Structures are given as structure tokens and as C-alpha cells.
Amino acid sequence: MTRIKLVVSDVDGTLLTHDKVLTDGAKEAVGRLHAAGIGFTVVSSRPTIGMGFLIEPLSITLPIGAFNGSSIVDAELRPIEQHLIEPAAAQRSLDVLRAFGVDIWLFSNERWYTRNPDGEYVPHEKRAIKADPTIVDDFAPHLPEACKIVGASSDPALLQRCEAAMREAVGTDATAVRSQTYYLDVTPPGHDKGTFVDAMIKRLGISAAEVATIGDMENDLPMFARSGFSFAMGNAADDIKRHATHVTDSNERDGFARAVETMLQLG
Template identity: 35%
Template sequence: MSDTAKHPIRFVLSDMDGTLLRPDHTPTQRTLSTVRALREAGVLFSLASGRPPKAMMHMVEAFGIDVPVAGFNGGTLVNPDGSVLVAHRLPAEAALVALALFSGEPDVEVWLFADGEWLRRDPPGPMVAVETAGLGYGPLVVESFEPYLDRVDKIVAASRNTQLLMELEAQLQPKVQGLAQVSRSQPIYLDVTAMKANKGEALKALAAHLGVPLAQTAVIGDGGNDPAMFHVAGLSIAMGQAEEPVKRQADVVTGSNLEDGAAQAIERFILKVPHKVFDTPS
């Protein structure tokens, strides 16, 4: 963990789902108030999510964010008004490999994000309703993904079979090494994005844009796509419900998203409000 006395935190980058938001995809009043207090203290605050940018805009407004945010695991940086700063897209070669692997699994729903749309081609499965609730909009049904292969933002394999997704992650990584990032943004989602579409690169880009040294940044997250920013930030904080491999890569572990863990961490480590429910990963 960085010495926050020597390097006070000036910029906080937080994951959304499972971190700032409860399972119903809403923040608590405590979380909203704590982020407001953070910003009033002069600390910059932004979001990094596996979500498409347009599914982040309502939280940009709710939290009063006035700096760029990172969607698609960091693949697309957008201004608070939704205008695009940077977009890193998945090479068609990697997209074809991922689609071929995922399409052979009957327990997996395969989605593609491109042109600002969530696309599906299969009959709707149970995961569509879950994602619709999270994003706030539904998918566009297409006959083929082929017309979009030159501009893919993200491919997702979605399934309640988390063990299967772990196996697919292990199978896919060597097949697209050097071409794509493969990570589980949540236990039920396996994401495939461009090499520079990761939260570590997003933190570097946002910190440079804002003029903040990385030593004075803090990050908060819970998913398999969050350690990329843990390894770059001055201070990394894992949520209490995160899987053990994620927790072990963070400097500290806070409460779960059902316990206002993100607010706890901001109060304790950045706003310096005393709190007792903290551990360091073993």
C-alpha cells in the first residue's frame, strides 16, 4: 500500500457493478453522499466498468462526475457528455477465435457490442434479462455478427455456469495472446476486449489526462478485470465479496457491496474518517 501521508490521493477510479452498486444496480445514499464529500474535498472521481459507456451515463449524472469515464473495461474513454475520447477495438482475428469457442457451448449466451449497440443472434436465454436489468436497455437481434467484426468493442460469454466460464477463460487466453484481453468482469460474464482495453491502461490514460501522478491514485473493484488497475494505482482496494484471487492482488480489503464497502474505503483511506472494518490480504 502506498504511503498516503506522503502521496495524498487526488484521484479515485472505481468499478461500478459489485462495487459502487448493490445487486439491484443502485447505489446507497451513503455511497452517493461519500462520493459527494470526496469531490467536495477536491479529490477527482471517475468510473471504470465493463459496461458500454451509454449504460454508465445515468451513474455519471447520479454521482456528479465531471471528468472522463472508462467503459468496456477501459477500451473506450468518454467525456461526461458521452463524446468519445479514445476507443480501442478488438481485432477481427481475435473476435473470430472467441466467437468460435463460445458458440460451441450450449450453456453460454454469446453477445457482441459494436456501434453503440448490444447485439445477440441466438434465441434469448436467461442471461438476457439479467443484463437488460443492469444496462437499462435490451439487445438488438441480428442474423450474423460478421458485418460488425471490424469494429467490435467487446464480446461476452454469459452463463450461470461459472466453472464453465473459468474453463473457457483458460482455453481462450493462449489462443488470443497478444491480441486480446480475456477476463471475468463478474462471475457470470467472461469478457473479451482489445489489448489496451483494460482498467490499468484506462487508469494511466485518465491520470495523465487529469495531471495526477499514479502514486496519488486509488482504485476500488471486485471483479477479475479489476486487478489490472490494482497493479498500477498508488492504493488498491478490493471489495469484501470479491473472489480470493482478486483480494490477494489488492493492498486492502473493505466490506462488501451490501455493506457500503466502497464508502467505507473512501471514508477510511481518502477522507480519513476512522473505521474499523478493514483487513489486509493475506
């Protein structure tokens, strides 16, 4: 049986509860991975500034992936590899989001920009990434530093239509995918959670068969496809579960910790 040597986890909806809590069960589970000599890291649609709070409690020493894997930083959040959205593609994405009337955010490696401090999901994001937005009148000066552009809406059907329109508008110049039912992420092309797993495989000198991944959303599917073992959370949609080799419990029932138990049994 192939021994697992690396576990790569999504963050929101997977490692954290709905209220963005890192449970004791999750922390203990990662501790068991470390004790077994299995590497652990995270990759998320989150900005770099929203990842730091996980480093110490999970004793992460490996590189981590931000912005759906298009940025790779070390355990001190210093860039190892970083990619940006081309300004022209960034502008097209802003045009689409405005046309659909959704709230718009722009993230650089160090800042979160918004024109609307009273946006519906601003309090949620502040709590999630533990950072405040920078309020701007115009996104244009910040397009050259865009790591990610987000459309936020509480209307999932609207955001799904927006996603289809976005993919048509940006083509191969950017990647558009929902990281949550309420967030549509636009990130640099050619980089996703799967390419992050590939980078970790190369860095550690291991095979894809020795990697286990765990997540809950469509943006996790590329890393499922790059790993020998893949775990869909119980709170994931059925289509996500069909792409995983295993299904665990929900993030409200310590599904991450339960998955780790299975991983340790597998190898």
C-alpha cells in the same frame, strides 16, 4: 503522507449493489470526495451505453472508461479514445464461445447485439445497462465495430475453462477476462483498467501514488497495480483481496462508502 487526488471505481459489485442499485450512501460518499477536492470517475466492463445513468447522480465530469478501459469517453459519452477488436480475433472468440455452448453478445459503442433474446442473462443485462439488445441473425456484419464480445453462463467452472481456451485462441490479439463469475469479456489487446488509470494520471498530471482504486474482480487487478491505494470489496474473492492494500465491506453493506471514509482519512 501522500494525499489522494483521484479515486477510480469499478461499477458492478463495487459501486452498485447486487440488484444494480446506486445507494444513497454511495452517492453521499462521492459527494464527500468532490467536497474534499478529490477527483472521481469510474471504469467498467460495461458498454458505453450502460454508463450514462451514473453521470448525473455522481456529478462526474472527468472522462470515464468503458469496455474494461479500452474505450474512454467524456461525461457526455462522446468517444475520446476508442479501440476495437480485430475482426479475425473477434471471429475466433465467437468460435470458442460457440464451442462451449455459452450465450454470446457483441457490443459496439452504441449497440448490444445478440442472436438469442431469451438468453439466461439477457434480463439481467437489460436491467443493468438500462438498454435493450438488438436481435440479429448473424454477428458477421458487426465484427468490424466490435468493442467487446461477451460469453454469458451460469456455470462458473465452464466459463473458467472457456476463459483458458479463449486466451489460447486469441493470444495477444485480444484480452479475455471474466468481469463477473458469469461473464467472460473479450476486449481489444493492450487496454485494460490499468491503462485507463495511466491515461487519467497523465491527463491530470498526478502520480500513481496519488490514486486510489476500488473493485471486486480479476479485471480490477491491473488498476490496483497502477495505484498507490487499492481497495478490494468484501464480496471479492480472497485472491483479489490479497492484491489490494485495503479491504472494505461488501457491496451489500455500503462497502464503497466505507472505503471512501478510509480514503478521506488517508488524505
